[in-house]
Amino acid sequence: MKYIDPHIHMVSRTTDDYMRMAQAGCVAITEPAFWAGYDRCSVDGFRDYYRQLTETEPARAAQYGIHHHCWLCINPKEAEDVGFAREVMSCLPEFLDKSNVLGIGEIGLNKNSRNEMTILEAHLELAKSLDSLVLVHTPHLEDKLKGTQLIMDAVNNAGLQPDKVLIDHVEEHTVGEVLERGFWAGMTLYPDSKCTPQRAVDILERWGTDRIWMNSAGDWGNSDPLAVPKAQVEMRLRRHPSAMIEKVTFDNPITFLGRSPNFHVEC
Ligand SMILES: [Zn+2]
Secondary structure, three states, rough: OEEOOOOOOOOOOHHHHHHHHHHOEEEEEEEEEOOOOOOOOOHHHHHHHHHHHHHHHHHHHHHHOOOOEEEEOOOHHOOHHHHHHHHHHHHHHHHOOOOOEEEEEEEEEEOOOOOHHHHHHHHHHHHHHOEEEEEEEEHHHHHHHHHHHHHHHHHOOOOOOOEEEEOOOOOOOOOHHHHHHOOOOEEHHHHOOEOOOOHHHHHHHOOOOOOEEEEEOOOOOOOOOOHHHHHHHHHOOOOOHHHHHHHHHHHHHHHHHOOOOOOOOOO
């Protein structure tokens, strides 16, 4: 069955992963800009990363028949130095009109600090001025609920429509409020934290299949680039209809991402 992985960090993955994803039915991916596992020490370090996201990865993915798209920003883990973060943001306009850029992301909060919030607000202002989609990272574990609420308030204060913003890494204690406030929700399927495929399917059974998707967030750590097709298998084993599986793993990503003119997938 075809699927879209709407959040995966392919710069950290091998070409074998692209092949296995294509074999499992992946036809399109989106790659948010994020922390590389180390702090970059210069604005040019980010410039090189944005070139990788807008030039290298689309070409690499195309070899496997996968459409590659990306989101740009400076991530919250590297936003603690506000002056440096603003300098990095000043080079974003060089890349925002590249043909595979969908919007601003993954922005958000990591430790819910004041400096992170300042840079989050600057990104939301940029997204508002571009009328673009936004993909949001939410903090881990004990900071998640508070961070998610702070982010949703900041989106509202910036005057952005919640249905153009996807709040990612939702879990059982945040998904309800995210959906009730009109946002899109993303469930990240990790082997040992966030949601497993089983927990994600439990959430779908409780909260329904509107405005929600699943992603692997595959990166340089313990993660699984085939997590979305594994969740499809879990849904099939629980006898959920094909139309429901297709809605969450293919149709919903198209509905949200398709509002960017740069999103392409063959239906
Ligand atoms: Zn990510």
